[in-house]
Amino acid sequence: MGFRRSALHRLVSLAGRCSRSALTIAALSVAGLVAGCSGSSLGDFPGYPSDPNAGNAPVAGDVIGTGTVRVGLLLPLSGGGNQTSIGQVFRNSAELALSDFQGADIQLIVKDTGGTAEGGRMAAQEVIAQGAELILGPVFAPAVGGAGSVARSSGVPVVAFSTDTAVASRGVYLLSFLPESDVRRIVSFAGSQGKRSFAAILPDDAYGSIAEAVFRQEVGRAGGRIVSIQRYSLSGGNTDDLRAKAETIAASSSSIDTLFVPAGGGVPGFVAQVLQAGGNFGTIKMIGTGQWDSAEVQNTGLLTGAWYPGPDNSGFQSFAQRYQGQFGSRPPRNATLAYDATILAAGLVRSAGAERFNSRVMTNSDGFLGIDGVFRFRSNGLNERGLAVYEVTGSGTRVIDAAPRSFGPGS
Template identity: 45%
Template sequence: MASPRNPNSERPGTTRRTAVGLILGAPLLGACSGVQQTLSSFSNPVGGSQPAPAGPPQEPLAVGSGQVKVGLLLPLSAAGNAGVAAQSMKNAAEMALAEFQNPNVQLLIKDDAGTPQGAQQGTQQALDEGAEIILGPLFAVSVPAAAQLTRTRGVSMIAFSTDSSVAGRGVYLLSFLPESDVNRIIEYSASTGKRSYAALLPENAYGNVVEVAFKQAVGRRNGRIAAFEKYGADRAGAARTLAQALGQADALFLADDGDAVVGIADALTAAGANLKNIQLLGTGLWDNPRVFASPALQGGLYAAPDPAGFRSFAGRYRTKFGGEPVRTATLAYDAVALVAALARTQGGQRFSPEVLTNPSGFAGIDGLFRFRTDGTNERGLAVMRVGSGGGQPVAGSPKSFGA
């Protein structure tokens, strides 16, 4: 499955703090909350729909001297953006161990080369070396291959794919799933009195997932879908059709990456739609300089993690490694901090489904998150408003999950 493109690093921050505590009976992974949301590629978090070809295999690597062994699968030898992201995520994982203060964890880092075969081989090696849980892989196409082995051993996996179809029994996704964006922005808009919705979505894998989430979210709030269109190459035609029905709606949901959503807004304006008379709604993909510079999108609302957490993380990362982290680096940080916290506090059941699916959830760099029993996740997101200077928070991230 392919879809939106890949925004990578963000602005650095400076705060430093330790990485563990307790919140709501669940491990607190970090005092920093949030980040810019950037769904890279829908099945490939670093861009493109397929993993990059493998390079030469890397030497086995273990980090830390703890008794609890944790496998970490990354496409370290993959070419292009995939290899760059893998190195940044590896750095972040090591940073989490260093900031955690004497965790009883040893990371077994395996290069999966960005392929299913590599993921299966790396998983087998990690399990044979005593891994109690597997973190990774990064690509959706590699998750089922690795999961065949972890399920046979009764070992949990926390993967980084944004494709919720690969989640399932014993396979949990720690990534930015579009469903969380949609649920948050529709819940917020309904709380401000919006009842009638229009939507214009891309005809691709990302758009299909967002469509299902959008229709379910509107239904939960007893809202009405007044107009709905999807577009492929003919954006202008879909925009003309939708523009004619906008008078029946009080909110318009547009879900695409920054460049595309600007083009859609311009097409709607050209078709006669007055976007100033309707509340524009979007997803975390709106966190993009093109969106902030678009006159048509000013005042639009979108769901995303609060950016403060990533700024702080990026500052610490820059100080330690001399460069900027890719956007997915926080996923590796939070995954390692989570397993370190569970290893410290949860005894022999530390990585069991019951512990991992604690309904109180966990707090990490990217704010609150919790794993659902189906392997997908729910995130506590802020609501941001588009302004010429960037996104401005209008509703903060929740401090706890509701009952």
């Protein structure tokens, strides 16, 4: 216990040299790391480091930072369109993170994946050959799969930004916002508010399958029952199937107190219209996911009073202002992923020394605190996040249950 306090004291003393946002993620990491590391040897990944002399060779190409610890940053910087735009935004966010974290002892080696499996594989090979001890990215699932296969064989951990849980594995951690966290948070909250009779309208795709599995589990955990689950298909702008499934729910509305509609965009509002026309809509609480974080949902009058989970937005607003000031445009909501990943890398280098990217350090149960709140990695590569619950007002949202700032003991 004395070691933990002294380590935290040393970290807090760095406040004069680090931004507040940089300190928060590093501080929580130390709080957990010293508890997990004190008096024990954490061990390394098999084969780590793959080439202890690689870090002595000069790095060619795009590099951010001048630190001694090399970290790969794999992004889709070619291919055109939205893919290239995301790659540039994530690169900018990583650069902003290093400017905020003064004295960061890391050097980001930026490589283009093209968003493909082969591009991810080649980019990972290049940064590992240049001495990278950790890889941040890629963004898209195929590239994560390609990079992950190389990184695992070399013992280099990956912190990727894909939302496809199929590419997560031991040593390949997803920092993105995952459907599992959303569903757990919103169903658990609904249960805590006395909701017991649940129904769901889910897209008939892989996302819907994941959402359904967690929904069933969490409703049972909340002591509720499932009245109906409907899966719908959308073909272009044709909403006939969605209407039919919503009408089926409406026919059972007298026995439902909560309706889960995870999709965002125009889907929640459309479902609400159908329910209002054909059921006891006023008695049903609609709940959603982070996909509802859009003006289209938040400003729909029929959805007033509906709930959805999401990260605390206060950190993002501050980040967005700094990003716009430096790069001239407002960043998309997910730009914080690259920022938090970079701060995480710099914070672990500063706080954990030689153990910095070890698997037990990365999956420490205390987690880390970033712009989007508290998060932690699980051993299977998925993550858990502390999320707030928002209520739609018809002209925006309001927080009705704040995001936790830490994970509870034994959680």
